[in-house]
Amino acid sequence: MEKSFEKSQLKQWELFRATNYFTLMWPSFLLLKLHGLFPYKIIITRFVLSKIGYSMTRIIVILYILLLGFILYHVNISTALAYDSVPGTLQGHSYLLLGWLLAIFYYSYYNKRMNLLDNIAKVSSKIPSRLFSHLSKIIHTKDLIGFLFLMAQSPNIFSSNPLLIANKFLILYTTLIVYFMDMLYMNCVLIIGACFEDINEKLIKLKFNIDRDEPHMLRRIYHVEHNSVIVTDVQLIMKEHNEISDLVNELNHTFSLQLITTVIMTFAEITFSLYFYILEMVGAKEINLEKQLWYSYFITSVTYYAVKLTTMVWACERSKSRAMETGIVVHQIMNNTVDREIIEELQLFSLQLLHRDNRFIARGLAIDALLLTSIVGGITTYLLILIQFLVSSNSCATEVTKIPNSTTAPLQYTTIK
Template sequence: MKLALKILFNFQLSIFQLIGFAPFKIKILEKNNITFKCTQIYKCYNLILILFLITINIYILPHVFVNLYNEKETILSRLLGLVLSYSLTAVIIIICLLYVFQQRKFIKIINQFIEVDLTLNKLKNIYKLDDQSTKFMFITIFNLFFCSSVIICEIFLNEQFHVSFFLYLYQFLVSSFYVIQYAILLTIIEKKFKSINGTFLKLEDSIAAQHPIENIRKYIIYKMCIVEIIVLKRSHTKLFSLCSEIANFYSFGMLFIIPFIIISMIINIYELLIPIITFYVFPNLMLRRVNQFSWMAMVLFPTLMVAMVASQIEDQMKKTGNIVQKILQECSMSPEIRRELKIFSLELLHRDFQFTAYNIIPVDCTILRTIFGAVATYLIIFIQFQADDGK
């Protein structure tokens, strides 16, 4: 299991580095600890990648209408596809530039995960890290499967795959991995919040055990509880700050990628309905069906994972306050411990956080209602325009 996880992690990291989303090098320290360092090589690589994307898209443009579209597609769908492709290319280029200019900020965020881990690992008696490797493998494997399915289908469906790949496929693949990276980081944060809440629940037993035992042991447990409460408070505060930093870092990409997801869903659902609406049977119809479902899964799955994990983090934040209140109400404790918990409880009351893209689009489960509502609304409008265009 550990070997498979390591291979999968290295493979996913290699993909992030290939598309310019991992601008760092990993340095191994003492006691198997690691840290992430800035490197100029990946900055240069990202700039070369951006120049390559600009050049290849300028070269492809004259071939678009001649070689890519079939005769059954209307002018509106061609124009929409072209605008979608080049707009998303511009977004991907800007995201790559953000990784270049905000390299230190991104690396600082990742290193803070390690700092929180090191801090929490000091609580060896009661702190136990929840195993989230299964969730990481689930997210990564399914995303790779959907992306691979789209690539394979496109190879068989498009004679000029090299044109379609750089015209629109590459952009959607990159945006998919961008959102998946966001989901992976949120998964790590969720694990930390779960561990902190679990530690507070175990701490409740330690606090309750102070009174019926002898004074010396009671004093040891008392000091241990004070230290652990302070460590947990600081870790929770740092995680809360990390949530805000990560949400801000990915806000630009999510703000523009989500509309592209909606448009892609509309186009693919429409293409699924074309044989029914027009009574036209495309060649390789079954393969086209597989491709369209794979496309929808590829663009929707990463956002679904981000939304689910973000909602779980928000629930864990609220759960911390409930646990602290429960300890205060149900346990007898020393004045010092009660004071620390009351201060922490007041701090939690002022921490109202929601994952958003620049406070415009929510990135928790409420985003699914936004996506599906927009798809249903604009699909009807798109079908009507296509019918008028066909006339």
């Protein structure tokens, strides 16, 4: 009879001491399940769609959309939650609508996500436990700090106005949905990077064996026996590398729309938060802080989104560098061996590396360090545009106040000569 992972292996799970894929990802899966975002159950080493979990996810998405419509009604029609300025209105609507898109994407891609998690579990089963132990210190720390930071903002939900409570609850849940989805993506990227790291370690060990046994390769019997073993090892490594590269492509297709929406949301939130912070510094108030979820709104909001995006880019850069190291090690082995058969096999491996683009891309948007520089430049540009509109609107208002009233100011005529 099949045993579920929750019952059979939960007792073996320890924080920061993961030994396999499931113990490594268990905190992420638990947080997703508690918030109705994990409609799967784990049977031994496979992910299976849970009817109860899927129904719960569908109900939560429907309730989320209904609450979103309720809040938008009171913002735009009844104006009970109307924003104080045009920038505030743009910020609020963009955040809620992008959160709604993310919820739809998460619900729509549940089947692809299950297949991806299942394939990662199969491929990562070949990784030694020490790599999982090292990853657990990074992943568990990152996930817990981010979750506790967001939950620390939850007391700010309570207010004397029930509509404000509903609005802040919707904002908090939207923020949690975005964080959990980004957290799952970063964890998958780091695990794929660990798979590439395992490939590199196997190649380095193979290079050491070839360098050590190269003087004996002139012996014909030893050459035939040892050469076949090395060629077999290279073929197995090539097969593993091909499977990991397929995982990268599957990951890009599964999370592409989510990543684009997350990047847009991060860009918008940092831009508007910095704009409102500048207004507060000069004494102008165009946003009601009582409607905001965050404590110390501007600093905490900008810090959270900046750190989250930087961590996401770091995870992608880390895994991409592991993938690029594979080609370097392969060519080092080719330069250090004289065996023709091994060289030919390594050349095939090198050709495979050229045809596999192991970058983390979302519909053409590369998640790398260049993205950070582009976002910083874009934020600076739009901040200047918003400030110019503010200055021009203030100058226009000043000119209007200087125009004399037509009932009090006499008309003056001039004679044209």
